[in-house]
Amino acid sequence: MSWTLYRWTWRLESSLFVGALPAGSLNRCRLYVPSRTLWGGLTAELARRGASDFPDYGKKGRMLLENARLTYLFPAEGDGEAWRAWLPRYEKRDGLVWRREDRQGSEEHQLTDRQIRRRLLGARPATAIDPDSDSAEEGSLRETECVLPHWRDSGSRVAFVGYGFLKQDWREVYDITTLFLGGDTRYGLGRLQRVEWKSASDVFGAQVDLRKEPPTVRTDRLLAHTRADGCTQEITGTRELLAGWDRTKVDPFSALSETALWTPGSRTRGSARTQEWSIGDNGVWESARGQT
Numbered sequence: 001m002s003w004t005l006y007r008w009t010w011r012l013e014s015s016l017f018v019g020a021l022p023a024g025s026l027n028r029c030r031l032y033v034p035s036r037t038l039w040g041g042l043t044a045e046l047a048r049r050g051a052s053d054f055p056d057y058g059k060k061g062r063m064l065l066e067n068a069r070l071t072y073l074f075p076a077e078g079d080g081e082a083w084r085a086w087l088p089r090y091e092k093r094d095g096l097v098w099r100r101e102d103r104q105g106s107e108e109h110q111l112t113d114r115q116i117r118r119r120l121l122g123a124r125p126a127t128a129i130d131p132d133s134d135s136a137e138e139g140s141l142r143e144t145e146c147v148l149p150h151w152r153d154s155g156s157r158v159a160f161v162g163y164g165f166l167k168q169d170w171r172e173v174y175d176i177t178t179l180f181l182g183g184d185t186r187y188g189l190g191r192l193q194r195v196e197w198k199s200a201s202d203v204f205g206a207q208v209d210l211r212k213e214p215p216t217v218r219t220d221r222l223l224a225h226t227r228a229d230g231c232t233q234e235i236t237g238t239r240e241l242l243a244g245w246d247r248t249k250v251d252p253f254s255a256l257s258e259t260a261l262w263t264p265g266s267r268t269r270g271s272a273r274t275q276e277w278s279i280g281d282n283g284v285w286e287s288a289r290g291q292t
């Protein structure tokens with residue numbers, strides 16, 4: 001059975017925290033939403049909907065894995081006509097930069113990683129209270145970065161844009177219009193409202209093959225964490241180990257890969273320029289050549 005492809009846009013209604021490696025007392029935040037985080041939010045909404053008893057998260061999560069493949073969500077801003085995503089890319093001279101998808105070659109629409117973090121992020125201070133003294137516990141003061149609901153310079157709304165590959169005749173996620181993603185959602189963080197859903201024929205301009213199982217994307221820029229086994233081209237960028245929680249399993253914390261994965265924005269540099277990547281059920285990309 002072939003796949004259908006949709007582009008969806010989620011407007012950020014409250015600050016969002018998607019954790020990355022901390023820096024001292026600062027809990028750092030990613031500028032994008034990994035597929036696994038999106039899968040968790042969608043699973044929660046599907047399971048809670050219509051549940052008369054304790055929601056069956058495991059069943060709904062497996063169903064979502066079987067019927068959907070999800071791309072990462074990237075920050076976007078509106079220009080009066082459409083929501084334009086900011087996408088990461090490693091450059092030889094500048095390192096990691098972010099370019100708006102409508103004008104990839106324009107310096108006006110290119111920011112360094114530091115510049116876009118200044119536009120998007122704020123910090124929330126917090127501390128633990130010592131019950132004996134009813135004062136701040138020593139050494140517990142910390143700050144947590146969060147993506148703000150508005151861009152700092154323009155004051156316009158922040159949204160997140162991505163794509164969903166869905167099995168034909170399966171559109172159960174279509175009815176979901178509100179999501180809670182990331183950390184501290186019980187305190188109101190990470191609320192997103194879907195403002196756009198439309199059919200698509202590419203993923204941020206990259207060619208897709210909807211007839212393959214799983215579907216593939218052909219591009220020279222990685223827009224997800226990627227396992228490059230079998231890739232015939234040189235890759236430039238950074239790598240990191242990726243792990244996550246799955247409370248439906250006996251051992252809830254596990255690594256998504258035994259080896260470090262290439263991070264979003266990394267790119268191929270071979271003579272062929274583009275590479276075909278398959279999208280795994282956990283959102284990690286893998287070289288289509290490396291599949292067995």
